[in-house]
Amino acid sequence: xxxxxxxxxxxxxxxxxxxxxxxxxxxxxxxxxxxxxxxxxxxxxxxxxxxxxxxxxxxxxxxxxxxxxxxxxxxxxxxxxxxxxxxxxxxxxxxxxxxxxxxxxxxxxxxxxxxxxxxxxxxxxxxxxxxxxxxxxxxxxxxxxxxxxxxxxxxxxxxxxxxxxxxxxxxxxxxxxxxxxxxxxx
Amino acid sequence: xxxxxxxxxxxxxxxxxxxxxxxxxxxxxxxxxxxxxxxxxxxxxxxxxxxxxxxxxxxxxxxxxxxxxxxxxxxxxxxxxxxxxxxxxxxxxxxxxxxxxxxxxxxxxxxxxxxxxxxxxxxxxxxxxxxxxxxxxxxxxxxxxxxxxxxxxxxxxxxxxxxxxxxxxxxxxxxxxxxxxxxxxxxxxxxxxxxxxxxxxxxxxxxxxxxxxxxxxxxxxxxxxxxxxxxxxxxxxxxxxxxxxxxxxxxxxxxxxxxxxxxxxxxxxxxxxxxxxxxxxxxxxxxxxxxxxxxxxxxxxxxxxxxxxxxxxxxxxxxxxxxxxxxxxxxxxxxxxxxxxxxxxxxxxxxxxxxxxxxxxxxxxxxxxxxxxxxxxxxxxxxxxxxxxxxxxxxxxxxxxxxxxxxxxxxxxxxxxxxxxxxxxxxxxxxxxxxxxxxxxxxxxxxxxxxxxxxxxxxxxxxxxxxxxxxxxxxxxxxxxxxxxxxxxxxxxxxxxxxxxxxxxxxxxxxxxxxxxxxxxxxxxxxxxxxxxxxxxxxxxxxxxxxxxxxxxxxxxxxxxxxxxxxxxxxxxxxxxxxxxxxxxxxxxxxxxxxxxxxxxxxxxxxxxxxxxxxxxxxxxxxxxxxxxxxxxxxxxxxxxxxxxxxxxxxxxxxxxxxxxxxxxxxxxxxxxxxxxxxxxxxxxxxxxxxxxxxxxxxxxxxxxxxxxxxxxxxxxxxxxxxxxxxxxxxxxxx
Numbered sequence: 001x002x003x004x005x006x007x008x009x010x011x012x013x014x015x016x017x018x019x020x021x022x023x024x025x026x027x028x029x030x031x032x033x034x035x036x037x038x039x040x041x042x043x044x045x046x047x048x049x050x051x052x053x054x055x056x057x058x059x060x061x062x063x064x065x066x067x068x069x070x071x072x073x074x075x076x077x078x079x080x081x082x083x084x085x086x087x088x089x090x091x092x093x094x095x096x097x098x099x100x101x102x103x104x105x106x107x108x109x110x111x112x113x114x115x116x117x118x119x120x121x122x123x124x125x126x127x128x129x130x131x132x133x134x135x136x137x138x139x140x141x142x143x144x145x146x147x148x149x150x151x152x153x154x155x156x157x158x159x160x161x162x163x164x165x166x167x168x169x170x171x172x173x174x175x176x177x178x179x180x181x182x183x184x185x186x
Numbered sequence: 187x188x189x190x191x192x193x194x195x196x197x198x199x200x201x202x203x204x205x206x207x208x209x210x211x212x213x214x215x216x217x218x219x220x221x222x223x224x225x226x227x228x229x230x231x232x233x234x235x236x237x238x239x240x241x242x243x244x245x246x247x248x249x250x251x252x253x254x255x256x257x258x259x260x261x262x263x264x265x266x267x268x269x270x271x272x273x274x275x276x277x278x279x280x281x282x283x284x285x286x287x288x289x290x291x292x293x294x295x296x297x298x299x300x301x302x303x304x305x306x307x308x309x310x311x312x313x314x315x316x317x318x319x320x321x322x323x324x325x326x327x328x329x330x331x332x333x334x335x336x337x338x339x340x341x342x343x344x345x346x347x348x349x350x351x352x353x354x355x356x357x358x359x360x361x362x363x364x365x366x367x368x369x370x371x372x373x374x375x376x377x378x379x380x381x382x383x384x385x386x387x388x389x390x391x392x393x394x395x396x397x398x399x400x401x402x403x404x405x406x407x408x409x410x411x412x413x414x415x416x417x418x419x420x421x422x423x424x425x426x427x428x429x430x431x432x433x434x435x436x437x438x439x440x441x442x443x444x445x446x447x448x449x450x451x452x453x454x455x456x457x458x459x460x461x462x463x464x465x466x467x468x469x470x471x472x473x474x475x476x477x478x479x480x481x482x483x484x485x486x487x488x489x490x491x492x493x494x495x496x497x498x499x500x501x502x503x504x505x506x507x508x509x510x511x512x513x514x515x516x517x518x519x520x521x522x523x524x525x526x527x528x529x530x531x532x533x534x535x536x537x538x539x540x541x542x543x544x545x546x547x548x549x550x551x552x553x554x555x556x557x558x559x560x561x562x563x564x565x566x567x568x569x570x571x572x573x574x575x576x577x578x579x580x581x582x583x584x585x586x587x588x589x590x591x592x593x594x595x596x597x598x599x600x601x602x603x604x605x606x607x608x609x610x611x612x613x614x615x616x617x618x619x620x621x622x623x624x625x626x627x628x629x630x631x632x633x634x635x636x637x638x639x640x641x642x643x644x645x646x647x648x649x650x651x652x653x654x655x656x657x658x659x660x661x662x663x664x665x666x667x668x669x670x671x672x673x674x675x676x677x678x679x680x681x682x683x684x685x686x687x688x689x690x691x692x693x694x695x696x697x698x699x700x701x702x703x704x705x706x707x708x709x710x711x712x713x714x715x716x717x718x719x720x721x722x723x724x725x726x727x728x729x730x731x732x733x734x735x736x737x738x739x740x741x742x743x744x745x746x747x748x749x750x751x752x753x754x755x756x757x758x759x760x761x762x763x764x765x766x767x768x769x770x771x772x773x774x775x776x777x778x779x780x781x782x783x784x785x786x787x788x789x790x791x792x793x794x795x796x797x798x799x800x801x802x803x804x805x806x807x808x809x810x811x812x813x814x815x816x817x818x819x820x821x822x823x824x825x826x827x828x829x830x831x832x833x834x835x836x837x838x839x840x841x842x843x844x845x846x847x848x849x850x851x852x853x854x855x856x857x858x859x860x861x862x863x864x865x866x867x868x869x870x871x872x873x874x875x876x877x878x879x880x881x882x883x884x885x886x887x888x889x890x891x892x893x894x895x896x897x898x899x900x901x902x903x904x905x906x907x908x909x910x911x912x913x914x915x916x917x918x919x920x921x
Contacts, residue, residue, distance in 0.1 A: 014418045016406035016437050018807040023284040023819050028264050035822045047435075051832070051864040052447045056440040115218075135266070142267055144278040144409070145418045 004085040005153040006124050007181040008137075009163045010060060014145040017042050017058040021139035021148070025062075028125060028138035032115050039063070039111075039122040040139050060147055062139070063088060063109040063122035064172065064180030071101035071110065079118070086181055087126060092118040106176045124150065153181070219291040220261065228297060228695065236260055241268060241745025243675075243685040244275075245667025246282035246289070247810040248346035249411045250677055251275030252745050253283065255668060255690035262287050262668055262690050270744040273681040273751060275411040281808055285819035289666050290694065294650055294816060294885055296663035297695035306638070307657045309882050316696065316706070319660050323618075324710035326643035326659075327360060330616040333642075336361035337581050338613055340606070343620040344368050348672035348687055349700040351570075352719075353620040353647075354595065356704045359715040361577040364584055364614065367596040371627050374598075375531050375908040378591055379540025382774050383548065385764030388559040389680050390523040391753060392416040395557040397518035399429045399511070401453045401543070403527035406437035408805035410528060417441070426518070429511055431456065431503075433802055434830070434872055435865035444507075447867050450800050450912050451533045451791030452501040456508065457524065457542040458788055459497030462489045463512035464549060471519065474551035481773020481785075485545065488785040500790060519550030521557025531908040534901055538786040541774070545786070548770045554758050561758050564678040565737075565749060567730045572718035581612060589907035590780055598907025599628050600900040603637050619646040620700065621664070625653035625880065626812025629898035629909050630853045647703060650816060651883025664700055665693035671723045674730055674741060680753035686727075686741045699723075782905060791913070794869045798915040799835070801851065802872040803894050812895075815876035816884040827877040827891040828861035831918065832868040836860070839918060846921035849873075849892060851914050853899050856892030857921045871916060 025031065025040045040062035048055040065088050072080045072088065079094035080101055090101075095118035102110045102119060113120040125137035129150075135141065140150040151158035156165075160183075163169075168186040171179075240255040244265075252268030252275050265286045267279040289295075299319035304310030314322075330338050341357035343350050345368050357365050369377070380387040392398065393416040405414045417428065418441065430442035431453060439445040448456065464470050465486050475482050494505040494512075515522050524543045533539065552558030585592060588601035606614040617638065625634050638644060638657050646658040655661045672687035693699070701723055708719040721729070731737045740747035762768035766776050778784035794800050808823045809815050815824075829847055831839075841847060843862040848855060849871070856878055866872055877891025901910040 014420075016414070016418070016441060016807070018407070018409065019281045019823050020279060020284060020807075022823070023281040024264075024279070026819060026822075027284050027287055033818050033822060035825065047864055051435075052445075054435045054439070054445070054864060056435070056437075058437070058440070135269075138264070138266070141277075142279045142284060144280055144411075144415050146278075 003154055005181070006065065006086050006129070007151065007153045007160050007183060008062075008124070008140070009149045009160045009169065009183045009185065010147055011185045012057060012059050012147065013185075015042065015058040015060055015147045016145060017044055018144060020142045020144060021060055024138040024142040025122070028128070029120075029123075030115075031120065032113060037111050037113070039109075039120065059184070060139070061107065061109070061172070061182065064107050064178065064182045065122075065124065066178035066180050068177060068179045070104040070106065070176070070178060074100040074104040076100065087124050088121070089123050089126070090119050090121060092116055095119050106173050106178060107180075219293060222293070240688060240690040241742070242668065242687045242690060243348075243672075243745075244279065244283045244286065245346060245348075245687070246286055246814060247409070249275065249409070250346065250675065250685050251279060251283055251411055252685065253279065253286075254745065257690055260691060262290055268745045270746065271751070272746050273412075273683055273748050274677060274679065276415050278411070278415060280409050281820060281823065282810060282814055282817075285814070285817050286668060288818045289649065290668050290691065292650065292818070294883060295695065296649060296651060296655070296661060296697070298663060299696070300661040302659045306644075306659070307880065309656065311661070316698070319662060320703075320706050320710060322660055323645045323662075324707055326616060326645075327618075327711065330642060331361070334613055334615050335579065335581065336577055337364055337584070338362075339616040339618065340364040340366060340602075340614050341618045341620070342366040342622040342624055344622040347621060347667070347700065348675050349670070350620065352701050352704045353618075355572060355574075355718060356707060356715075357618070358574045359572070359708065359718050360711060361575065361580050363580065363582060363594075364602070365595055365597060366599055366602060366622070368622065368627075369593060369596045370531075370598045370600070370902070370907045371909055372531065373528050373908075374593065374596065375536035375903045375906040376526055376528060376540045378906040379537045380526060380544045382537075382765075382776060383541060383544035383771055384553070384559070384561070386561050388553070388561050390525050391557050391560050391680065392523070392525070395521055395523045396426045397429075397515055397522035398427070398525055399431070399515065399523070400438065400442075400525045401431045401448075401456075401527060402532065402804075403525055404432065404436045404438045404804055405525075406441050407807045409807055413525075427514065433867045433870050434804065436804070437807075446501075446503045446507070449500065449502045449791075449867070450802065450870060453532075454535060454539040454542050454786060454788050455492065455497045455500040456503060457539070457546050458489060458492035458786065459494045459508045460512045460515065460524075461485070461542070461546050461549065462492045463494060463509050464516050464546070465489055467513075469513065469516035470549040471551035474520075474553075475549060478553070479548055479770040479772050480767045481771060482549070484773040485549075485785060492788065500788075516550050519558075520552045520555045522550060522552050523547060523558060531903065531910060532912040533791060534903050534910045534913065535789060536903045536908055536910065537905040538783060542786040545772050548772060553770065554756055556755050560680040560753050560755075562678040562680065563682045563750075563754070563757075565676045565682050565684050565747070566733070567674060567676050567684070567737075568732050570726060570729060574718065575714045584612065584614060585907070589902070590782060590905045592907055598902065600902040600909055601907055603628070603633055603900070606637055607633065607640070615640070615642040617641050617644040619644070619648075619654055619658070621648050621813075623652045623654050623812040625657065626876065626893065626895050628900075629895055629911065630900040631893060631896040632853055633900060634895075647700060649697070651881050652812070653880045656881035656883060662703055663695065663697040664703070665697040669693040669697070670699045671727075673723070673726055674737065681748065681750050684737050684741065684747040685745075688742070795915055798917055799831075799871040800869060800912065801849075801894070801897055801914045801916045802866075802870050803875060803898070803911050804872060806874055809874070809876045812876050815879075816886045818886065821886045824874070825886075825890070826859065827874040828859045829892070829918070830861050830863050830866045830872040832866055833862050833864060835868050836862045841918070841920060848919045848921045849897060850917045850919070851897040851899065854896035856896050858892035871918065
């Protein structure tokens with residue numbers, strides 16, 4: 001879609017690691033069963049401190065929809081591509097399952113779908129966001145505590161633009177120069 | 187070179203990135219399951235059918251959240267949160283709610299009536315027609331009535347189905363008083379303690395409370411809508427502080443501002459010390475107490491003995507923190523709540539512990555006001571009245587008089603079971619079960635097995651082969667919550683709603699709604715009973731909504747009906763409460779008359795014996811009690827349970843992380859994997875619920891993990907009859 005740049009902004013303070021996003025995504029996108037198959041996930045940090053002074057954080061994540069996507073660069077068949085709206089996607093019929101992209105992705109955001117015989121990953125639920133009427137990506141919609149906000153960065157009034165304007169944020173592994181579009185509020 | 191598309195080993199697996207156990211199941215979409223079932227002849231070939239969105243209510247746990255089912259070509263493809271304003275679940279659906287599709291398209295589903303052919307628990311069944319199975323059930327019910335008494339049939343059922351009342355109706359019409367519902371495995375002590383104080387069991391205004399103290403109510407994992415959502419700090423208001431007490435570092439502990447690993451069983455000491463500080467330092471709400479309560483003088487006298495210094499040694503929480511928390515709590519009041527928890531019963535003093543909570547909330551005026559405890563409202567629906575046949579010779583409930591306050595419909599599981607085993611005062615010989623998983627939910631599994639052994643006949647209605655179904659004689663397959671038209675249910679709360687269920691797809695296999703099953707049984711039990719079920723579900727719904735037909739349109743139009751969007755504060759101001767005095771009873775005259783402590787008296791919990799640990803139970807966000815561990819999508823999140831043990835203790839016992847251990851209590855022994863973690867007090871161990879099943883009909887979890895029900899001793903609160911889940915000590919040895 002022209003003139004759009006989709007992104008997700010996360011407020012991890014709100015995450016309770018309930019994994020509603022992971023299950024919603026698996027159901028929505030027909031991700032095959034099995035603990036190793038997923039398009040999104042929640043990382044529980046290592047336990048901080050010593051008993052009884054402990055702390056732990058939970059960080060949900062998924063494909064970062066980088067504008068400089070290493071997965072796209074290494075794909076020998078150009079199965080991986082970036083749409084004009086910023087969504088990084090895989091053309092199933094072009095994918096030969098070589099898994100270069102899986103190794104190249106610094107975020108470990110891709111898995112091999114044995115049912116389709118192709119690499120699979122988050123597409124911001126393109127089938128939902130372009131539906132009429134549009135629906136939010138499954139992970140955003142279902143979240144009990146609304147950790148994620150989804151929207152168009154090219155729209156200065158979108159929720160994601162406002163969140164990023166009003167709050168300091170960061171991206172994961174900035175040193176990789178991937179220019180991710182998942183933003184984590186500080 | 188092999189076609190890369192046919193490679194079986196995934197890169198992730200190959201690289202060994204995940205240490206999780208791998209499952210072999212590769213059934214992906216619902217369509218695949220349907221195709222597999224069609225191939226095996228279980229269902230006819232799926233045909234392209236309707237694509238539609240259907241409003242309904244979730245049935246994965248008891249919260250009844252709003253759902254919209256996305257049906258694609260006749261198959262439920264996805265369950266989304268109801269996109270309309272829904273006061274209770276606030277536009278969310280948890281992991282379990284999202285896994286609902288795998289309840290319908292579950293290869294382990296009960297598909298047709300089964301009749302046992304081998305020994306009980308042997309797992310040998312034959313497929314039967316509904317006709318035959320139903321005849322067998324009522325023949326046995328009639329035989330038991332003739333040979334013993336109608337009261338010798340017990341009916342056990344669970345909450346959240348929207349259909350339980352039909353099951354209870356059948357029990358009543360058949361003529362037995364012995365129905366066993368869930369509250370004594372759940373919140374009966376809580377209801378009792380708060381009702382004795384306020385005349386009702388109120389709901390905390392979590393959304394607006396500035397200060398919340400939670401005792402073991404692990405709301406980040408034991409999800410309760412809307413509390414779990416509202417507990418999280420938001421920019422637009424919400425709480426300023428959450429203080430959390432739990433012997434485990436749960437996800438709620440991770441979200442709390444302060445976490446105290448309290449010594450199990452001492453919560454009451456902590457609460458009494460807070461009351462002590464608030465009264466001795468004059469931090470209470472004088473006007474509120476004067477106007478709304480009785481017994482403050484007695485309370486002030488009684489509380490003197492419970493100083494923070496004393497409590498500190500009981501609970502392992504420093505006295506200065508107790509004092510500070512008391513000050514902070516009183517300062518924030520009335521926008522402050524000591525959250526009463528809900529689905530939890532820990533110790534034999536549970537009712538009095540909940541009483542202490544209620545009293546603390548009352549003396550700071552956190553009642554019927556923004557951010558405090560709110561009396562619930564309910565949207566009135568027309569009741570379905572029926573005339574149950576009268577039987578002259580039916581005795582009282584078997585467990586009558588066993589505890590001070592026994593609910594007539596609920597009973598008390600531990601008391602009932604003990605009396606049934608002793609045939610005291612009469613024998614229990616038949617068991618009808620509706621979706622309650624007795625062998626997983628009631629403590630001391632060996633005793634429950636003993637109970638089942640003495641039955642002449644057991645029939646279970648369920649959707650999967652639960653442990654309880656596994657030990658039954660007849661198993662009847664119910665349609666799942668996504669395949670049923672269920673009567674509307676009024677969910678009470680500060681903002682009450684009416685929810686309902688409608689079929690998203692047709693019931694698969696030969697499964698039938700509970701209502702249909704009840705009608706069929708009623709028909710076989712005779713015309714008098716059949717008459718009480720002589721209506722269609724549509725007629726029943728119209729009857730319930732006849733005073734407010736607009737509810738009907740709201741339910742089918744947007745999936746929910748409500749009248750308010752915000753709580754109404756001060757609703758009961760100046761009104762008489764449903765207590766003896768009509769006021770909030772700090773001192774309970776009612777309890778005094780029954781010979782109970784009119785004010786909560788503290789007693790230390792039993793000391794943990796040397797070389798033993800206290801067994802703790804608790805919820806997490808992935809499973810509902812003993813019913814969802816086998817769900818394929820949820821099983822991916824948690825394929826087995828582990829025993830949590832502190833590192834210092836593991837060193838002492840020379841145990842390694844991940845090794846199998848034996849856990850032994852007075853009543854049972856289980857084997858499961860050890861998880862060494864700092865997240866637990868060194869004197870306690872914990873295991874998640876729902877594993878260690880006996881049934882081989884649950885293919886994902888058969889033979890995996892350990893069962894807490896097999897280990898927990900059946901102690902109970904003598905006031906409410908609620909099971910005390912945390913009074914069991916265990917030994918840990920290498921397996």
